[in-house]
Structures are given as structure tokens and as C-alpha cells.
Amino acid sequence: MSLANEFTKGIIRENPLFRLLLGMCPALAVTTSVDNGLGMGVAFSVVLLASNIVISAMRSIIPNSVRIPAYIVIVATFVTMIDLLMHAFTPALYTALGIFIPLIVVNCIILGRAEAFSGKNPVIPSIMDALGMGVGFTLALVLVSAFREVLGAGTFFGQTILPENIPAIMMILPPGGFITLGCLLAILNKIQKKTA
Amino acid sequence: MQEYFIIIISAVFINNIVLSQFLGICPFMGVSKKLSASIGMGGAVSFVLVVAGFITWALNTYLLTPLGIGYLQTIAFILVIASLVQFVEMVIKKFSPSLYKALGIYLPLITTNCAVLGVAIINIQKEFSLGKVMVHSLSHAAGFTLALVLMSGIRERLEDADIPESMRGVPIALIVAALMSISFLGFSGLI
Amino acid sequence: MRDIFKLSLFLLVVAGISGAGLSYVNSLATPLIAEQIRQNKIDSFKEVYPQSDKVENESAVYLKDAHDPALKEVNIAYRGGMPAGVLYAVETKGYSGTISILAGFDIADSRITAIKVLSQTETPGLGAKAKDRFFQDRYKDKNTTLPLEVTKTAPVKDNQIQAITASTITSKAVTKGVNAAREHFNATFGAGKKQ
Numbered sequence: 001m002s003l004a005n006e007f008t009k010g011i012i013r014e015n016p017l018f019r020l021l022l023g024m025c026p027a028l029a030v031t032t033s034v035d036n037g038l039g040m041g042v043a044f045s046v047v048l049l050a051s052n053i054v055i056s057a058m059r060s061i062i063p064n065s066v067r068i069p070a071y072i073v074i075v076a077t078f079v080t081m082i083d084l085l086m087h088a089f090t091p092a093l094y095t096a097l098g099i100f101i102p103l104i105v106v107n108c109i110i111l112g113r114a115e116a117f118s119g120k121n122p123v124i125p126s127i128m129d130a131l132g133m134g135v136g137f138t139l140a141l142v143l144v145s146a147f148r149e150v151l152g153a154g155t156f157f158g159q160t161i162l163p164e165n166i167p168a169i170m171m172i173l174p175p176g177g178f179i180t181l182g183c184l185l186a187i188l189n190k191i192q193k194k195t196a
Numbered sequence: 197m198q199e200y201f202i203i204i205i206s207a208v209f210i211n212n213i214v215l216s217q218f219l220g221i222c223p224f225m226g227v228s229k230k231l232s233a234s235i236g237m238g239g240a241v242s243f244v245l246v247v248a249g250f251i252t253w254a255l256n257t258y259l260l261t262p263l264g265i266g267y268l269q270t271i272a273f274i275l276v277i278a279s280l281v282q283f284v285e286m287v288i289k290k291f292s293p294s295l296y297k298a299l300g301i302y303l304p305l306i307t308t309n310c311a312v313l314g315v316a317i318i319n320i321q322k323e324f325s326l327g328k329v330m331v332h333s334l335s336h337a338a339g340f341t342l343a344l345v346l347m348s349g350i351r352e353r354l355e356d357a358d359i360p361e362s363m364r365g366v367p368i369a370l371i372v373a374a375l376m377s378i379s380f381l382g383f384s385g386l387i
Numbered sequence: 388m389r390d391i392f393k394l395s396l397f398l399l400v401v402a403g404i405s406g407a408g409l410s411y412v413n414s415l416a417t418p419l420i421a422e423q424i425r426q427n428k429i430d431s432f433k434e435v436y437p438q439s440d441k442v443e444n445e446s447a448v449y450l451k452d453a454h455d456p457a458l459k460e461v462n463i464a465y466r467g468g469m470p471a472g473v474l475y476a477v478e479t480k481g482y483s484g485t486i487s488i489l490a491g492f493d494i495a496d497s498r499i500t501a502i503k504v505l506s507q508t509e510t511p512g513l514g515a516k517a518k519d520r521f522f523q524d525r526y527k528d529k530n531t532t533l534p535l536e537v538t539k540t541a542p543v544k545d546n547q548i549q550a551i552t553a554s555t556i557t558s559k560a561v562t563k564g565v566n567a568a569r570e571h572f573n574a575t576f577g578a579g580k581k582q
Contacts, residue, residue, distance in 0.1 A: 025219055083270065103219075103313060106310045173381065174381070175375070175377040182367045182371040186362045189362035190362040
């Protein structure tokens with residue numbers, strides 16, 4: 001029961017992007033197409049999962065006073081590994097995400113989970129926590145990028161679905177990112193008020 | 197000389213770090229409610245950004261590249277930035293308690309500000325010389341402060357505006373950022 | 388004091404382990420990355436100059452006294468041991484940043500075989516269309532005698548290139564880059580100058 005709870009909380013109730021407002025930089029920058037949004041979400045989830053496992057396994061031997069630098073080193077190691085592997089195996093995605101791959105290291109969600117969860121909990125719940133947060137963040141990125149790609153380029157996963165003259169290029173330019181995220185947050189607020 | 201001018205215009209206006217590169221959104225949203233706070237944050241980030249730009253460049257040029265361990269770049273840079281922030285915090289605390297009071301709460305936040313790491317990585321990617329690294333970092337710092345100060349000016353007024361309840365707070369701030377970003381789009385094509 | 392020593396030792400061990408792990412992953416990934424960059428280059432070469440046995444970078448020979456900073460690389464395409472085509476890598480300033488282009492020329496016919504935009508940062512949906520096939524095809528088979536010009540309407544002369552709608556600056560930038568290559572090509576490999 002509680003394990004399932006650790007998993008589901010990240011998807012809706014504590015969704016890192018929509019509810020905790022963390023990780024906004026990549027959510028705005030790479031969501032110009034669903035491909036990129038999904039790729040970023042997966043890369044992020046892998047790093048979060050790996051660092052959550054390691055940090056949770058080492059939680060009893062990491063001295064409290066140097067835990068933050070230790071977390072940073074662990075997270076940065078996994079980020080660099082993902083960076084190298086993506087460069088080798090998914091070159092197109094690597095070019096599209098560019099600087100935002102190394103910047104996963106300063107994504108507040110990962111350090112936040114280390115500080116709030118995996119640094120205090122056993123490995124299994126930490127895995128569930130990472131999976132939930134990863135899926136939640138990925139879904140959020142896909143949602144934002146689906147709006148932007150459909151409205152801005154008239155395509156979905158690269159397939160044209162709207163006629164040539166409908167899409168507003170603005171939506172895949174920087175302002176479109178701010179508008180989409182702003183509106184989605186407002187809509188979610190509204191829904192939450194109704195259900196609450 | 198012209199090259200430097202292009203770097204400045206491009207970093208401050210065209211590729212504004214917040215409004216078009218999406219770096220440093222967290223402090224941009226978090227600390228832009230009050231004008232005074234945003235100036236403090238802008239100052240603190242600018243300082244760290246420029247010093248970190250210099251140190252990471254030196255580290256990359258004299259240590260990582262000669263040793264052929266460029267793949268340790270991310271890990272080395274983030275450690276430099278984290279220790280730099282700690283160090284700055286200690287120095288300011290010791291020598292200027294009043295400045296520490298003004299900046300203190302923002303300093304720890306800067307470690308996870310992607311603008312600092314982002315600019316450091318861009319500096320290396322573009323293979324800038326030391327002079328260009330300094331100009332580039334300074335311009336991005338200025339661009340960050342500019343966006344933050346403009347934003348807080350608008351948000352102070354938004355406090356009194358009648359906004360639909362579900363739009364209040366971050367959603368409306370994002371819409372404001374979108375409008376600012378549209379006006380900054382007008383700068384592209386300037387060079 | 389002992390505490391500080393212990394803490395630093397701990398961090399050092401963590402950093403050491405992560406460094407070792409990284410250098411292992413790096414040693415695995417580096418050859419793959421290099422191979423993939425090489426393959427990419429070969430594919431681009433094939434795209435702009437299809438009929439060649441091998442392509443050699445001979446920038447050292449041909450760019451020794453070239454003064455145009457737009458020219459970045461000169462690659463010679465060989466067919467049956469003889470130079471048959473020239474592939475130029477050029478860089479030019481577009482609307483919002485550098486555009487790098489690969490342009491192929493055929494020596495025998497003095498014509499452009501094809502061009503390919505390798506990288507660009509132009510506005511998505513507008514200038515970014517420069518990397519789309521339809522625009523690059525407008526340069527195909529152009530004669531190299533006259534400088535290429537950009538027009539906003541359908542071209543009537545052979546040396547005219549129709550601009551991308553609403554992206555004249557980008558179109559002009561690409562054309563400028565191709566023209567830089569064209570001039571060097573004419574001066575070095577044009578009629579009567581064949582090696």
C-alpha cells in the first residue's frame with residue numbers, strides 16, 4: 001500500500017513540475033516537440049533513479065555535514081554518464097537537448113528528492129519515489145510539449161496533423177513555453193479548487 | 197572590438213538568459229515579487245556568474261583539457277560553483293554583515309541556479325578567449341538582472357490588480373514572462 | 388581537526404569512485420562517438436556529392452591563401468583516382484546566429500551538385516526551413532558562372548534563388564555562403580584551371 005503510494009504521489013499529488021514548481025528550466029526550454037520532451041523526461045528519470053538508489057544505499061555512511069557535496073558528486077556522475085551515452089547512441093536527441101543534458105545536475109528536483117526522501121529512506125521506497133517522480137515529470141513534459149508542438153508546428157511526434165496555415169509559430173518560440181506552462185498551471189489550479 | 201559588441205548585444209537582449217534561453221527560471225519566478233529583493237538577487241547571481249565564468253574557464257584550459265579529462269567538466273564545474281558560493285557567503289558574512297543580511301538568503305540558492313552552470317558551459321562550448329569569457333559572463337549577468345528587475349517592477353503592480361483566482365501567483369507571472377519574451381523577440385535580427 | 392580530515396577523506400573517496408566510473412564509461416563511449424561523427428560526415432558528403440569513391444580534406448592545400456573567412460574546409464571528392472568534385476564547408480551569419488553549410492561542386496560541369504545546411508539557429512518555422520530539402524534543392528544544378536541572387540518571386544534566370552517566404556535574411560545568408568564557395572571554386576577549379 002505505502003509503496004504504491006510512494007509511486008503515485010509523484011504523478012499527480014506532488015507532481016514535481018505542476019505542483020512543486022521545480023524543474024521549470026528544462027520544462028520550458030526543450031518542450032518544442034514531443035520527441036524532445038519525452039527524451040528529456042527519460043534522461044531525467046534515469047538520473048533520478050540511479051542517484052536515488054545510490055544515495056539511499058549510502059545514507060548511513062554519508063556524514064551529515066558533507067551530505068550536499070556528496071549528493072552533488074553522485075548526481076553529477078550519473079548526469080555525465082547519461083551525457084556520454086546519449087552522445088554515443090542518440091546523437092539527434094543529444095543535439096536537440098544540447099546544454100540541458102549537463103544542466104540536469106542543477107535540476108532542483110533531483111537534489112530535492114535526495115534531501116527530502118532518498119537520504120532518509122531505504123532503497124525500495126526510494127526506487128518507487130524516483131519512478132513516481134520520474135514518470136510525473138516526464139508526463140508533465142510530454143503534456144507541455146504536446147500543446148506546443150500541435151499549436152506551434154501543427155505536428156505530433158513529427159507527424160503533420162494540422163493544415164499549413166493554422167499553427168502559430170509563436171508557440172514553439174520562447175514565449176510559447178511561458179504561455180503554455182502558465183495556462184496549464186492555471187487550469188490545474190481551477191480543477192483542484194473544484195475537487196477540493 | 198566589433199566581436200565584443202556583438203557578444204554583449206546578443207547576450208543581454210537577443211539571447212537573454214532568462215527570456216530566451218530559459219536558464220535561471222527558478223529565481224526569476226521565486227524572487228521577483230519585490231523590486232528590492234530582485235536587485236539583491238541580481239547582484240548576487242551576477243557576482244557568482246562572473247567569478248565562476250573565470251574560474252571554470254581557467255580550470256578547463258589549464259587542467260581538464262591538457263589532461264584530456266574533458267568528460268569530467270560537468271562534475272568539476274558544479275563543484276567549483278558550489279564551493280565558490282560557500283566561499284562568497286563566508287567572505288561576505290565576515291566583512292560586510294549588512295550586505296550579508298541583504299544577500300544572505302539568496303546565496304545558497306545560487307548553487308542550483310542553472311544560469312551559472314549554463315553560462316560556464318556555453319563559455320567552453322563556444323571556445324571563447326579569456327577576454328570574451330569575461331565579457332560574455334558579464335553580459336549574461338546584466339541580462340539576468342535586467343529581466344529580473346523588469347519582472348519585479350511588473351509584479352509589484354500585479355499585486356493590486358484583479359486577477360482570476362486560479363491565475364494568481366505563478367501562472368500570471370508566467371504569462372507576464374511570455375509577454376516580456378515576445379517583446380525581447382523584437383531584438384533578434386539586431387546584429 | 389580529525390573530523391575535517393575524515394570528512395575530506397570521505398569526499399575524496401566518493402569523488403575517486405565517481406571519477407573511476409566515469410573514465411570507464413568514457414572509454415566505452417568515446418570510440419562510439421568518434422565513429423558516429425565520422426559516419427555523419429561521410430553521409431553529408433554523399434548527400435551533396437553522391438558519385439565519389441573517396442573524399443579527402445585538402446583545406447591545407449587550397450585554403451592556404453584564401454582570404455574569405457567564410458570558407459572553413461575544402462574537401463576533394465575523387466572518382467577513379469581523379470578529382471571530380473569539391474565539397475566546401477562554409478559558415479555565414481544568418482538572422483540569429485551562424486549557419487554552417489556544406490556545398491558540393493562538380494568540376495567537369497562547373498555546377499553546384501547540392502547543398503546541405505549542417506547547423507543553424509534560425510527562427511523555428513521561418514528561417515529554420517533553410518535546413519528543409521525543398522529550399523536546399525533550389526541550389527541544385529546551378530551554373531557557377533554568375534553570382535547567385537535571391538529573389539522573392541519565382542526565379543526567371545538560372546542564377547536566381549527563390550527566398551523562403553518571410554525569411555529573406557536567412558535565404559540571403561545561405562546564398563552568400565554558397566557564393567563564397569562558388570568564387571573560390573571558379574578561381575581554383577573553373578574552366579581551364581583543372582589540375
